[in-house]
Amino acid sequence: MGIILYVTCPYIDCLEGYWKLSASLRNYLPDSDLVTTTTASYKTCMILCLMTDGCCFISYIASSSECVRHRKMLNYTPQTSSSVWNLMKDDGCPCGWYRVQTTCLIFPNVYLTRDESLVYCQRMDATLAEIINDEKYQFIVGIAKVKTEITDLWLGGSDISNEGTWLWNSGLPITGFTKWSSSAPDNYGKNTNNADCLYMGSWIDFYWDDCGCAEIKSPLCEKPSL
CATH class of the missing domain: 3.50.4.10 (Hepatocyte Growth Factor)
Known part of the structure; x- marks a missing residue:
């Protein structure tokens, strides 16, 4: 052809x-x-x-x-x-990306700050992932547990604009479906007000936690499927 x-x-x-x-x-x-x-x-x-x-x-x-x-x-x-x-691919996602619902996800083996991760995803016409239902969450956890090099994943949520009010980057409030670990979000055990960014970590079985935005983690990027 x-x-x-x-x-x-x-x-x-x-x-x-x-x-x-x-x-x-x-x-x-x-x-x-x-x-x-x-x-x-x-x-x-x-x-x-x-x-x-x-x-x-x-x-x-x-x-x-x-x-x-x-x-x-x-x-x-x-x-x-x-x-x-x-x-x-036939599922409407680029090779190397995973299709779940109407989005494509990629788990790159790089380690960046949260701001660097935002730029990294944008370079691939993507954003940091937002998890708004259990089907998507379970899909992500299943892949993350297989990829043994992954320890922590940046998600697209923060309370940077207003302490204690957690929002996805799209502006949607992080309410309804959540997967916070037992004590989170707690600003490092309430010792600081600087744990403003959302991630999921292997050390807490990929539940959610808050941490400083300058920490180094892997970006979980997503974009719409075709």
Whole structure:
């Protein structure tokens, strides 16, 4: 099957699947544990990715014709003339992301502050995850327990604006469905008012807790499925 470029939208039909351009990662190069080679175009790079076991997305540096094939999203660094293309799955999520309900989730193996995590997710056209029902919570816990490298996950909630009033980043109040650990939120045992950010931790069986926003944890990013 040939490769068809749809000029009016950032998608490309290519062999077994289709690809989506990550506009927010333009001129950034994700870290990679896969091979870098030179190809005539990003379309050729896509074909090589499909032929490479575990390859989920590509970076293509136009100025040097460099094709980088990636297994998973780690961190990223500025790189002039680089574009990132994600291989999309049938469930409407990029390869490497997990579909639950109407959203796609990714568990990147990086460790950042909460503010850094917000930017990290935004680079993938995503936000820190908001958990508003038990089905989504149980799905996340199930994956987190399998991924043994994960200890703590940033979620998209805080009481930064008003101490004691917990809100999701979308502005929704964190009420109704919650999974706080037995004493949380408690501002580090009420010893400080600076535990303003929400996370879920393996040490409390992935229940929720509050902590300082400058602590280092893994971002749990989400975005709508297609």
